[in-house]
Amino acid sequence: MSQSPLQAQGSKGYADAWRAINILIRSDGTWSGRERNLCFRNRGDGTFDDFSFLTGLDLDSDGRAFVPLDLDGDGDQDLILKNRNGRQLRAFRNDMRPGRARSLTVRLQGTSSNRDGVGGRVWLTTDRRTLMREIVSGSGYLSQRSRVATFGLGSEETVRSVRVRWPLGTVEAFDEPPQQGGIVLVEGEGAIRSASLPEPSAVASEPARSVRSAGESGTWLAKPVPAPDFVLDEIAGQAGVVRLSGQRGSPVLLNFWATWCPPCRSELALFQSQLDELRTAGVKILAVSVDDRSQSAAVEKLSAELGLSYTVLLADSKTAEAYSVLNERLFDRRRALAIPTSFLLDGEGRIVKVYRGEVEPDRVLADLHAQNRETLPFAGRWAKSQPRRDYQELASAFAERGLGTAARAMFDEALAQGGRSPLLLNNLAGALIADGEVERAEAVLREALAAAPGLTDARVNLASLLVRRGAVGEAESQLEQALAQQPRDGQALSALGYIRFSQGRLDAAEALFRRAIEAQPEDPRLRENLGAALASQGKSEDALREYQLALQLGRDTAEIHTSLGVLHMQIGNPSQGLAAFLSAAEADPDSPVPQLYLARYQLQAGNISQALDRIQRAKQLAPNNLEAALLHVQALALQGQPEAAKRAAEEVVRQHPESPEAKRLLKELR
Numbered sequence: 281m282s283q284s285p286l287q288a289q290g291s292k293g294y295a296d297a298w299r300a301i302n303i304l305i306r307s308d309g310t311w312s313g314r315e316r317n318l319c320f321r322n323r324g325d326g327t328f329d330d331f332s333f334l335t336g337l338d339l340d341s342d343g344r345a346f347v348p349l350d351l352d353g354d355g356d357q358d359l360i361l362k363n364r365n366g367r368q369l370r371a372f373r374n375d376m377r378p379g380r381a382r383s384l385t386v387r388l389q390g391t392s393s394n395r396d397g398v399g400g401r402v403w404l405t406t407d408r409r410t411l412m413r414e415i416v417s418g419s420g421y422l423s424q425r426s427r428v429a430t431f432g433l434g435s436e437e438t439v440r441s442v443r444v445r446w447p448l449g450t451v452e453a454f455d456e457p458p459q460q461g462g463i464v465l466v467e468g469e470g471a472i473r474s475a476s477l478p479e480p481s482a483v484a485s486e487p488a489r490s491v492r493s494a495g496e497s498g499t500w501l502a503k504p505v506p507a508p509d510f511v512l513d514e515i516a517g518q519a520g521v522v523r524l525s526g527q528r529g530s531p532v533l534l535n536f537w538a539t540w541c542p543p544c545r546s547e548l549a550l551f552q553s554q555l556d557e558l559r560t561a562g563v564k565i566l567a568v569s570v571d572d573r574s575q576s577a578a579v580e581k582l583s584a585e586l587g588l589s590y591t592v593l594l595a596d597s598k599t600a601e602a603y604s605v606l607n608e609r610l611f612d613r614r615r616a617l618a619i620p621t622s623f624l625l626d627g628e629g630r631i632v633k634v635y636r637g638e639v640e641p642d643r644v645l646a647d648l649h650a651q652n653r654e655t656l657p658f659a660g661r662w663a664k665s666q667p668r669r670d671y672q673e674l675a676s677a678f679a680e681r682g683l684g685t686a687a688r689a690m691f692d693e694a695l696a697q698g699g700r701s702p703l704l705l706n707n708l709a710g711a712l713i714a715d716g717e718v719e720r721a722e723a724v725l726r727e728a729l730a731a732a733p734g735l736t737d738a739r740v741n742l743a744s745l746l747v748r749r750g751a752v753g754e755a756e757s758q759l760e761q762a763l764a765q766q767p768r769d770g771q772a773l774s775a776l777g778y779i780r781f782s783q784g785r786l787d788a789a790e791a792l793f794r795r796a797i798e799a800q801p802e803d804p805r806l807r808e809n810l811g812a813a814l815a816s817q818g819k820s821e822d823a824l825r826e827y828q829l830a831l832q833l834g835r836d837t838a839e840i841h842t843s844l845g846v847l848h849m850q851i852g853n854p855s856q857g858l859a860a861f862l863s864a865a866e867a868d869p870d871s872p873v874p875q876l877y878l879a880r881y882q883l884q885a886g887n888i889s890q891a892l893d894r895i896q897r898a899k900q901l902a903p904n905n906l907e908a909a910l911l912h913v914q915a916l917a918l919q920g921q922p923e924a925a926k927r928a929a930e931e932v933v934r935q936h937p938e939s940p941e942a943k944r945l946l947k948e949l950r
Contacts, residue, residue, distance in 0.1 A: 293800070307614040308365065317343045317361070337372065341365045345423035350430065356383060357430055362423060384439060385462040386429040387475060388415055390447060396427045397467070399447035404431045404457075407438040433460065442472075498639060498647065503669040504630035505610065506693055507534065507623060508602040508678075508686040512568065512593040515580045522566065522593055525629060530562045531648055532625040536595070536603065536617065538570050539578045544620045547638045549586050554641035561648055565590040570600050570619065602678065602686045609677050610634060624648075671697060672704040679711050687711045702732035709741055718745060736762040740771045752779060770800035774809055781813055789813045804835030811843065820851050838868035842877055849881075857881065872898035872905055879911050888919045906936050913945050925949055 305311070319337040320328035332338035342364035351358040351373060359372040384404065388397030398417045403410055413429035433439070442454045446467050454472050457463060462475035507524060514520045524534075535551070537544035551558070551565055558565065567590065569579045576594055583592050604617040610631075624633040624647060633647055675690035691708045705728035712721035725742040728735060739762040746755035756779060762772040777792030793810035800806060811826035824847045831840050845860030858881055864874035875898035882891035892915050898908040909932045916925035929946040936942055 303614070306612060307608075311342065311364070315342075316340045335372075337361070339363070339370075341367070341370075345420040347419070347423050347425045348430075349426040349428075350385070356432070382433050382435065382460040384431045384433060384458065384460055385475070386413070386431070386442060387427070387462070387464045388429075388444065388446075389464055389466045391467060394447055397447060398427065401445045402429045402465075403443040405440045405443070406433065407440060408434070428462075497643065498624075498633050498635040499611070500633050501610065501631060504626065504632045505606070505669065505674070506689055507532075507625050507629055507631050508599075508606060508683075508689065509629075510596075510599040510602070512595060512599060515569075515576065515583055515592045515594060522591060524566070527564055527566070527625075528629045529627055530564055531627060532564045532566060532629075533558070533644055534623040534625060535565065535567045535620060536570055536600075536622070537567060537620045539575065539582050540571075541619045543638050545582070545586070547620055548582075548588060550641055551590065552586060552588055555590060557645060558641055561645055563644065563648065566593060567591065568593045568595045568599070570595045598683060601681060602683050605677050605681055605683065605686075606631075606674070607634070609674050668697065672699060672701065672707060675704075675711070676707045679707065679714075684711060684714050688715065700727075700731075702728040702735050702738065705731075706735060706738040706741065709738070713741075713745070718748070721745060733761075734765055736766045736769050736772060740769070740775055743772075743775055747775075747779065752783075755779060768795075768799040770796040770803060770806060773799065774806055777809060777813070781809075781816070786813055786817050790817070802833060804830040804833035807833065808835055808840060808843075815843070815847060820847050823847055824851070836867060838864040838871055838874055840864075841867055842874060845877060854881075854885075870901060872902040872908060875901065876905075876907055876911060879908075879915070883911070883915060883918065888915055891915050892919075904935065906932070906939055906942070909935070910939075910941055910945065913942075913949075917949065922949060 316338045317332065317340075318330070319332045319335045321331045322328055337359075339361075343361055344364055345362040347360045347362075348357040349360070350356065351360075351371060356374045358374050361370045361372065362368065363370065386402050386404070388400050388402070389395065390397040390400065397415050400415045402413050402415070404412075411431050413431065415427050415429065417424065419425040439457055439459050440455075442457045442463075442465070443451065444454075444465055445451045450467070452465070452467075452470060454465065454470075457472055458474070464473040464475045466473065509523065509525045511521060511523045514522060524532075533551075535547070537548060548567060551567070555565070567588070569592065571579055571594070573594060573596075579592070579594060600617075603621075603623075607617040607621065608614040618636050620638060622635040622639050622644075623631045624635070624644065626632050635643075671690045671694035675687045675694060678684075678687035678690060688711050691704070691711055694704055695708075705724045709721040709724045709728070712718075712724065722742065722745050725738050725745070728738045729742065732738070739758045743755040743758040743762075746752070746758065756776065759772050759776040759779070762769060763776070766772065773792050773796035777789045777796065780786075780792060781789035790810065790813045793806060793813055796806045797803070797810060807826045807830035811823045811830065814820075814823035814826060824844065827840055827844050827847065831844070841860045841864035845857045845864065848854070848857035848860055858878075861874055861877045861881060865871075865878060868874065875894045879891045879894035879898065882888070882894060892912070895908055895912045895915060898905060899912070902908065909928070913925050913928045913932060916928055926946070926949040929942065929949050932939070932942040933946050
């Protein structure tokens, strides 16, 4: 049997796994895969018949619970099914033909402390059999069936008696009960009371019909959300730039559409047909095309065909992604941004309603009038404290996708709402670091740790900042505290390993990187760090293996390929080294570093003209790169152009007077 640790320790992997599972479930995932519901009929002899298909219950909507009850008062049991996917609740009406079956329902009325007789049992004896029902307070996952005991009877079956064992153990018998209908049995009374069933519904069951989804009329937000700001170009012909935050003061209908979307065309035309009414109501329409920028001509053509006279914008990738992330996080069921989707903004730039799919202008106008009511969108009043939106979760979602501006806006909103949780502050620090506000980020992290000393992520982040400003000793202390709390925290181990590496303590760095890999074996960055530590110790073969593992785990960067190329050259595999350098140049064509390694390779191989081509590319990418300039001098000298090499060396010394290598080359050439 496993034993609990003596000290409480968190598990980042466990927490990350649960977070990933919840994201999958909220993204229309399911706990049960594609398993269909099953329904079996008891044959009474210990065997069952599969009636799943015949009853229509074999849905693949991940059923969670079912409740049998008489919905329509006709004496037979209907069914309510709770699903995880699709329609959340579905009612199945039992329409048995009259005359083929009947039922007797029994309601127990217990003592004042147990009015429904929960825990009691009812036996009904007929001329053919004895049936038993138990009154329970829970019958399935998050479900409660009716507390009325229903006995189904055959058309020729005769009821003899009813017996009850009450929750406290008392037993009562009742002879000559009615043959059908409903009765009430009161504890200790010894008599049968009649209970009339409701009148059966006159409406016949119908096959399931397609219904208009709730999303088509839009979803009000109980708590409005600030709309992510953007600056976008208008299409040609309108020739302007629009900032969303500059539209405040009046409501805005922000519509996302595309030329390939047929419903978008009809919706855009509807907006144009009722544009005067919308403008009279003070509404500004911003129609944002999510087409690729290369399709701008198609956007302009469609706008001209429809005669659109309101603002049409071309979205950039950041704007489209920001609203896609927002759309996912506004709803519990996370789905990608559908096209078309419209967001209704109030005069303060907050989203108050979301329309998934087409929306008619009359609906928007009605909603504009309705939003001024205090209790909208829900009638009545709050019985408990009003809900609060998790702006921290929204901000973190934006930050994870590299949407810094949107993330900062949500962090600011979270702070304005009074939130200063340690986790919020830690995540805010990440956004501040990305924006270069290092001093404020450090203060925020210290505040987070003062409130929650056990927040190891904050300690690791603070340690990284301390290393950047040279406070290595305090950074080590923070990381050691983090590891005392979570000895298997891969990021803390890696950060401390990096410090040991920079101190030249390569054995210690290697040990820390190996511990980090044990904790997070699938993290390619840890493999890369270990590869660097091994390479610095001359363990080329081992380092090569770690770099290759990092590459296999998805770390396909120019740095990885360059490191592989260097190692291959060191162990005498020049052809593989060349292939790695070429891969590095392909992975990052804007970096001069792979070009310089390729230039060195060609110089060693005696291919001077090819080396000069690579040097020239490096100089184009980084005109003031000293290494490229020095290689250029060497290549000219090897090519037999001493005067050209000397002039190039003089130019290098002039541009980089602090370089001893440039001065040495010039001296040799003279």
